[in-house]
Amino acid sequence: MELGDIDTPALLIDLDAYERNLERMADKVQATTVRLRPHAKTHKCPIIARHQMVLGAIGQCCQKVGEAEAMVRGGVPDVLVSNEVVGKSKIRRLAALARLARIGVCVDNQQVVADTDEAAQTFGTRLDVLIEIDVGTQRCGVSAGEDARNLAQMVDRCTGLRLGGIQAYHGSAQHIRSYETRRRAIEQCAQKAQHTRDLFERAGLNCEIVSGAGTGTHPFDIASGVYNELQVGSYIFMDADYLKNLGADGKPIRDFEPSLFVLTSVMSHPVADRAVVDAGLKALSTDCGLPTVWQHEHMAYVSVSDEHGVVKLDPARDSIAVGDKLSLLPGHCDPTVNLHDWYVAMRGGSVEGIWPITARGAGR
Numbered sequence: 001m002e003l004g005d006i007d008t009p010a011l012l013i014d015l016d017a018y019e020r021n022l023e024r025m026a027d028k029v030q031a032t033t034v035r036l037r038p039h040a041k042t043h044k045c046p047i048i049a050r051h052q053m054v055l056g057a058i059g060q061c062c063q064k065v066g067e068a069e070a071m072v073r074g075g076v077p078d079v080l081v082s083n084e085v086v087g088k089s090k091i092r093r094l095a096a097l098a099r100l101a102r103i104g105v106c107v108d109n110q111q112v113v114a115d116t117d118e119a120a121q122t123f124g125t126r127l128d129v130l131i132e133i134d135v136g137t138q139r140c141g142v143s144a145g146e147d148a149r150n151l152a153q154m155v156d157r158c159t160g161l162r163l164g165g166i167q168a169y170h171g172s173a174q175h176i177r178s179y180e181t182r183r184r185a186i187e188q189c190a191q192k193a194q195h196t197r198d199l200f201e202r203a204g205l206n207c208e209i210v211s212g213a214g215t216g217t218h219p220f221d222i223a224s225g226v227y228n229e230l231q232v233g234s235y236i237f238m239d240a241d242y243l244k245n246l247g248a249d250g251k252p253i254r255d256f257e258p259s260l261f262v263l264t265s266v267m268s269h270p271v272a273d274r275a276v277v278d279a280g281l282k283a284l285s286t287d288c289g290l291p292t293v294w295q296h297e298h299m300a301y302v303s304v305s306d307e308h309g310v311v312k313l314d315p316a317r318d319s320i321a322v323g324d325k326l327s328l329l330p331g332h333c334d335p336t337v338n339l340h341d342w343y344v345a346m347r348g349g350s351v352e353g354i355w356p357i358t359a360r361g362a363g364r
């Protein structure tokens, strides 16, 4: 099939750009002691996990037990749930999954540590545990330092758990536009992580893993000398929001290229300056802003509803007809992926593969 034959809305990957992104991130850690554990919440697809691992990634991160199950079923041997897993049924599924693969999880609560230990013993498995510390996001995580060490001591006494180290992920720093502000956020974050690691080591606790980082901050996380696992996710696809982050020169960063698009058709063109396309809220996520129309700078996707998107045109420059196709660059890649059942992997204008998004909707 060629591009023109694809029914819409469809989620496309530009394979050339995608492969360059994979290689660029693999190159960045190549000469360092930092390992790559990319985040599967971005792609939800074991085929993509395999591409990352062929280039040296040690495993995958997931955010949900359901995602971890999909990755393990798809052949991933090593998964960290970089999130808290709470509630009897989820914890039991996680402990059972550890029969099939190496499984890690983050904790920030004593009762959850006890419940996870009990489940692992019931299933005869052992889970790797990272203590999540709050490095400034004010979301999950115990305070860095003594609170983290105290929880680590409890984990260390559990026979079903293996203390692996700490997670120090700064989510809100990823999209800080200014290079210097982003750098300073990670500097503080790394100090907290290092202080906590020092306390672990003084108490004789294992802290071989310091995990964190995302696409927006990874250069600083690598340079810190504190982190040794990167959880980067979005770099494979990028999105309109990430492309707004600025580099040291004050210009938008272009280390990684947009490779994920929603292909849409013009379904109505009632007046000269307005076209309506068939990709709305059910085909793309707008939580980080509306999509942009790829390679048509004068067109603007200006409003969205369930099944429609309104595109403003400049009739003097743009000519478009009902049935024409446009590629949209989504505002936010991860939740956009979660709206689709498969990727159409494109090389140039031709379809090279259909990749199922098997963890789509794995919200538990």
Ligand SMILES: *Cc1c(COP(=O)(O)O)cnc(C)c1O
Binding pocket: 039, 041, 042, 061, 063, 082, 083, 169, 171, 174, 212, 213, 214, 215, 216, 231, 232, 233, 234, 235
């Ligand atoms: C989303 C997420 C990441 C990856 O972030 P990107 O900005 O997509 O690279 C890493 N770690 C955790 C815990 C996350 O939630």
